[in-house]
Amino acid sequence: MDPAASLTQPALWPLTAIVFLPALVAAVLSLPIVPRGRDEFIRWTTLLTTAVVFVLSVWMAWPQLFGAAGPAQFRLGEPGMQAVVKLPWIEAFGIEYLLGVDGISLPLVVLTTFLSMLAAAASWPITKHVKAYHVLFLLLETGMLGVFVSLDFFLFYVFWEVMLLPMYFLIGIWGGPRREYAAIKFFLYTLLGSVLMLLAILMLYFTSDLRQLSPEQLLASHVVSPALDAGVQADAVRSIKDARAPVHTFNLLALAQIGQLPDSPFAAARVWGMSLEKWAFLLLLVGFVIKVPVVPVHTWLPDAHVEAPTPISMILAGILLKLGGYGILRICYPVCPGAGLDFAWLVCGLGVVSMVYGAFAALAQKDFKRMVAYSSVSHMGYVMLGLGVWSAVAGQEYRWDAWAQGVNGAMFQMLAHGISSAGMFFMVGVLYDRVHHRNLEEFGGIFNRMPVYSGLAIAVFFAGLGLPGLCGFIGEVLVTLSSWNYSRVLAVASAFTVILTAAYILWAIQRVYLGAEYKGPHGDHLTPITPRELSIAAPLVFLAILFGVAPQILFNYVTPTVNRQVETLADWTKRVHDAPAAAPAVAKVGADSAAR
């Protein structure tokens, strides 16, 4: 591709700015020209940067707000990748700077920019090494956003790892008493997962062969940019088809296309008696579920969440956990559909186990923040169940709409949990800043002392509980309904978890906010909520209500993409998995495309 022409891609600068603006500001802030004493200036710069990035992401997601829609902005209702940016990076390996958003990633991008902005505002109480804190915070934001928009597996991995180090220091320097332990534990768990992911990436890369794809598929997966002239396109396609050696790729869309071929090389290759597809699925799954996290690899989460400072807990619970779910949805299932089908029981089972375990563990906690942390484990279980359930109906009655319901529910649950968990951590943080303890037993009577705060907090906790009319409800109910088709036991278990959730949240509300009088330490510090805190809490509560009342706002974005992915995979199941006997026609197509 002509590099001069590719710099004029409409989405290049908006998407690049969204991802790299925080890193750029971080680089400038870290220079010695910014004196270390000017904390206020650094705080405001960071807040302003995150706000600009948020506005940019809203500009992409909601063009109507800014007048006529440009080519770089999101067109609602189109299921495919939009605003694709494609630049060569490392040509020897075909690694590209390939970015794009669709209905799955865009809402998560906006969630990330939004929560980052709130977390930046929530960082005012940080007084230790302010400059270093904000530099790391901004780097973290770049990493998170990069993961959501990369479509190249190598690039994805780079961003995935870029998050680790800032997070390690953010927990380890600004955290609570056991911060060093929590930080290294977080790093170790995640690194283990990412090394496994790297192995899977390499396996997939060396097994992939772009020559197997048809010209249409090459265009659809942006291996050959559809923006090029027809003649250039044809040349590019021909050069791939005529290659003598296999043409490997890191392009996630192309890997998905290859994985869904009837003669998928991932399914054919075998390692130690199991197909490579299954190995890759399992390795990737381990990498992602560590992030989600799922029982039994969740033990880093309570430590990290509890020890991290409030804004970082908000980011951890609100965004980092979603990366796991996003990875499973974006990579595991489309690239390894056969393995996804075979391991549906595993994904669903893990989901339900974490759901129930997390809820019971939350019930047992005495530490307010730890209880919220375990509630995250429980809530993310719904995401796993919703994602896993959808490929499972194959062989029985064929209902792709039930699968789609599950995945849509999982996506909604991720977004809703992003709002409610960040809110819950913030509410805990507000209390902790005042009384410097989090012991549930020593609270009580907060409502009388801080009525506005308590009202908002109770609303957020109810959203976490899944009260109808608030955002937590929609995702849980959709997931539970869809799992009924797969396994009634799991459906009953997930419905039962709602009761446990209600129990621990209501009990916590009762112990903290209700009661006659606050008798714990530092009672005289219980001042009313400040305007700054209010400006963070209010938007979260507003969104929790808005998405509960009008879930359509999110579904408008999510559903087209999710439905199409599910439909494609349902079709794949029918075509390739369930009917190998009736495959001659399909096999012929496959052979044709291979011959071409």
Added chain:
Amino acid sequence: MNPPLNLGTLLTDSITNTLDVSLPLFRPELCLAATIVLLLVCRMLPVLRHADSAVVALGGVGFGLWYAWCDLKSLPAGGDLLAGRQELFTGLLVYDSLTAYVRLVILGFLALYIVFTRVSGIPDREDGADFYALVLGASLGMCLMSAANHILMLFMAVEMASVPSYALAGLLKGRKASSEAALKYAVYGAGAAGIMLYGLSLMAGILGTCHLPSMAVELAKVAHVGSDGGGVMVLSLGGLMLAVGLAFKLSAVPFHFWCPDVFEGAAAEVGAFLSVASKAAAVALLLRVAFGLGVPAASLGVPAANGASAATLAALGDTRHFMVYVVALMAAVTCTLGNLAAYGQTNMKRLLAYSTVAHAGYLMMGVAAAIAMAGVTATGTRDAVTAVAFYLGTYVFMNLGAFAIVAVLRNSLRSEEISAYAGLVRTSPGIVVAMAAVLVSLIGLPPLAGFVSKFLVFSSLVEAIASGAERPLMLVLLVVGGLNTVISLFYYLRVLKVMTFDPPPADRALEPFPLVSVPGAVVTGLVLPVVGFGLFWSGLYAAAQLAGAFAS
């Protein structure tokens, strides 16, 4: 019937060959040799006595670097990559893309190294000439190691690289630890050299030649005819003894014991030299030996296969199989033990010594993949050698950067204990960020150069698995490599933890270390490529691909 031997023609031929072919391709080494002489002469002449020996050395190395760069650039990119292969000095040395690349790496390292030592001030004015003469002498040996094509030359080169290193280890004359390190190194080195020499003579005796490609042909004949009992046995024994010598230079387990002691006793500057240049040369030599003995000479462009048929040459598969097992086993053990042993270290130089050992393991994994894929897939072999070459290129900056920071901190803290670094971030954030970049790169996390190197080595292992070459073994190596990456996290991160989390000791009266200073600039200059090659590695990869061409 050969033409009748005529001493005159023979002599003329030999002279023309030397003058026309060998010497022009030997210019970088000649530059080094001339610089050594110049350094020593400068001392004797009263006029030049006050010349700065670092400047003299840097000038000589600069010339060598320029020639090495020209040589690499004149290699035919693409097309017939073997066309550049030349045997020099009647087959004692070989000039090909690997020679050119490794020479460039060594000389490039040397240039950076001279600048760094000049700034860190370990060779004082008095010692400068000695120090640089020793360093250049060892480097000359290392260049020869990368080009050795004859086992006599191989032994000479190894000794030439080693002997000055023993003296370097004892550079800090007044310090007991330094002398002890030098003695230990010398004794170990002499032992290893002796064993290697014995192995080499066994092999030469059985095969009847010392020229590596010819040895490969003879080896193929032995392997093809089948075992006559003793021959194969003796050859394997000889091969293992040769491996001992190479493992010593690579500091591979179980011949690594010298490494932490020497690094701890010697100055950080010497550690940097031993861990980077010496390692690059040893890896190149390992590739030389493995491919020299294990790959049919015909495919290396040597026309005279001495009448050995293709079937005979195919019998070298067994040799390669043997070599892969030895190298892979050693790689796995080296990597794991190096990483585990690094845990308990409290001295930064000792920790870096074990880190060096572990990285030798990763490098050997790449070599193992290359040997495994030789004869199976040419592109795969090439990719694996490329990965190793790339690793060496980035390792220069990572390790030199790490040692440079240790040296700079030693100059201001007077200590090389990790605990002395506590809370350094409060006063000198710049140096801590630099250290973080280097250490995280050594862990192998993106977007730093160390990640790309590790990525390439792992990808060549996966490529070997995908092409079915020594599959179970490569799978084991891949798993071992992955796990090692995770366990290496602890000790590298602990250093960063001490630097950032821990409170500084109360009694430290340290002026903050400014990054805007000469040592700061050197450190920055070494660390920037670690980031740069992590983000944009196409250029270095293209150069490394040239090196990889030697194997295809």
